[in-house]
Amino acid sequence: TPVWVVENKSGEQLRITIEDVEHDTSHELGVDPGLVKDGVEAHLQELLAEHIELLGDGYTLVRREFMTAIGPVDILCRDEQGRSVAVDIKRRGEIDGVEQLTRYLELLNRDSLLAPVSGVFAAQQIKPQARTLATDRGIRCVTLDYDMMRGMDSNEFRLF
Numbered sequence: 831t832p833v834w835v836v837e838n839k840s841g842e843q844l845r846i847t848i849e850d851v852e853h854d855t856s857h858e859l860g861v862d863p864g865l866v867k868d869g870v871e872a873h874l875q876e877l878l879a880e881h882i883e884l885l886g887d888g889y890t891l892v893r894r895e896f897m898t899a900i901g902p903v904d905i906l907c908r909d910e911q912g913r914s915v916a917v918d919i920k921r922r923g924e925i926d927g928v929e930q931l932t933r934y935l936e937l938l939n940r941d942s943l944l945a946p947v948s949g950v951f952a953a954q955q956i957k958p959q960a961r962t963l964a965t966d967r968g969i970r971c972v973t974l975d976y977d978m979m980r981g982m983d984s985n986e987f988r989l990f
Contacts, residue, residue, distance in 0.1 A: 870954075870976065875904050875919045877979040878952065882907050884979070885917070885950060885972060903934045906944075914938070914947040923953030923971070928964045935969075 834846040875894060878884060882891045888910025896906035896916070905917035916938055918931040931949050938947040949969040951960070954976055961971050 871919060871921050874921070874952075874954070874974055874976060874979070877976075878917070878919060878974065879905055881979060884974075885915070885952075886910065889915070898934055898937050900933060900937060903938070906938075909948075914944045915950055916947050917950045917952055919974070920951075920953040923951055923956035923960045925957070925960050925963055927951060927953070928960050928967070928969065931964075931969060932967055 832848045834848065836844045836846075879891055879894045882889045882905070885907065886909060890908050892906040892908060892914070894905055895902040903916045904919045907915050907917065909915050916931065916934050918927055918934065920927045928951055931951055935947055935949045939945045941947075949964075949967075950972055951964045951969050952972040952974050954974050956964075956971050956973060964971050
């Protein structure tokens with residue numbers, strides 16, 4: 831009888847004994863595309879980078895997808911006083927997004943060329959719990975209006 835053994839890093843094992851195979855099939859799924867940003871999220875990032883002044887007067891873009899050791903920050907910019915600001919953009923702002931931005935900020939603030947780095951959590955809608963956590967950590971929350979950013983704030987072209 832076939833046995834399937836799975837072992838974790840500490841050497842613990844899970845043993846599964848296969849008594850009888852009722853059906854066995856496989857499906858070709860193609861090439862793994864990897865992690866791809868949601869279309870709206872990627873477009874929000876692009877639009878905010880083009881209109882960085884939506885974060886405040888005097889803001890300037892440093893770079894989109896600023897690479898860190900734990901992944902890219904959506905936008906790195908500078909405020910009106912030249913201080914670094916890391917921006918994390920989500921379609922829906924939830925607690926996990928605030929946690930992610932917190933990790934980026936901890937890392938970026940170790941870099942003497944960037945520190946001090948403040949954070950902006952930007953999303954189309956931000957859950958109350960995420961807003962509370964962000965505020966508690968000194969992270970500013972910004973609600974993004976996707977239609978306005980695309981230049982379609984007019985009711986003229988809306989169906990509803």
